[in-house]
Amino acid sequence: MCNETNAIADIGGVTIPDSALGRAATEFVRDVSxxxxxxxxxxxxxxxxxxxxxxxxxxxxxxxxxxxxxHDIGLLESHSSPDERFEVDGANAARDFLAGYGITQQDIDTVWAAIALHTTPGIPGHMHPVIALVTAGVEMDVLGLTYDRYPDDIREAVVAAHPRPADFKTGIIDAFYDGIRHKPETTFGNVKGDVIAMKDPAFRPGNFCSVILGSRWD
Structure with missing residues (x-):
């Protein structure tokens, strides 16, 4: 559980929404994460x-x-289902949270999709800005794919406001593994299969072609 306070920093003209919804989201995630x-x-x-x-x-x-x-709430035991992808668990948690704030169903569906698709490369960038930008943020912080698009002072300010520990690369992989190790079958067809394969030498990922060839069809 994270009990740290959250100072709202203005970085490059961006601040965390200082609204009832924004504050509640901060408190919710800080309390369970x-x-x-x-x-x-x-x-x-x-x-x-x-x-x-x-x-x-x-x-x-x-x-x-x-x-x-x-987007990563589904990795936590408190919000993890036995058989859904962790992305779906997180999307469902956000949907339930937003339902209490008078948010339209269309907007709830947008947030749901943003979370559910954030590990599906190549698709979110063509969708609603909220969907595209959640993935853009993940790809920057985890993968560093757009590292050079952020000026040094911006990167440093973000990390100063929300520290990125020296062992973050291995730490986030461990967090992924701990959150999905009990349901490795849910990684079929998505990038988290690489996490299971790295941490568990006995893991044998599902194979799309094998499913086709092994189906009941003649």
């Missing part, structure tokens, strides 16, 4: 929102913030 995941999710918001400003995209900051903060 680990420091590593809480600060990672906060950085995802900043990097995603800054990418949105760079691309001149229009979006609701509250929806982007909830999408970013809840």
């Amino acid at each position: 680990t420091p590593l995941l809480f600060h990672h999710s906060s950085r995802v918001y900043y990097f995603g929102a800054i990418a949105g400003r760079q691309r001149n995209l229009r979006y609701d900051p509250e929806l982007l913030y909830v999408g970013a903060m809840f």
Whole structure:
């Protein structure tokens, strides 16, 4: 559980929404999460929102913030189902959270999709800005794919506000593994299969062609 306070920093013109919804999302995730995941999710918001400003995209900051903060909630035991992808668990948690704030179903569906698709490369970038920017933030903070698109002072300010520990690379892989190790079959067809394969030498990932060839069809 992360009990740290969360100072709202203005970085590149981006701040965490200082609204009832924004504050509630911060408190919810801080109360159930680990420091590593809480600060990672906060950085995802900043990097995603800054990418949105760079691309001149229009979006609701509250929806982007909830999408970013809840995107890894499904890794936590308190919000993990026995047989759904962790992305879906996180999307469901965000949906339940937003339902109490008078958010339209369309906006709830947008946040749901942003979380559910954040580990599916090549698709989110063509969708609603909230969906695209959650993935953009994740790809920056975890994979560093767009590292050079963020000026040094912006990167440093984000990390100063929400620290990225020296062992974050191995720490986030461990967090992924701990969150999905009990349901490795849910990694079929997505990038988290690589996590299981790295941590468990006995793991044999599902194979799309084998499913086709082994089906009941003649």
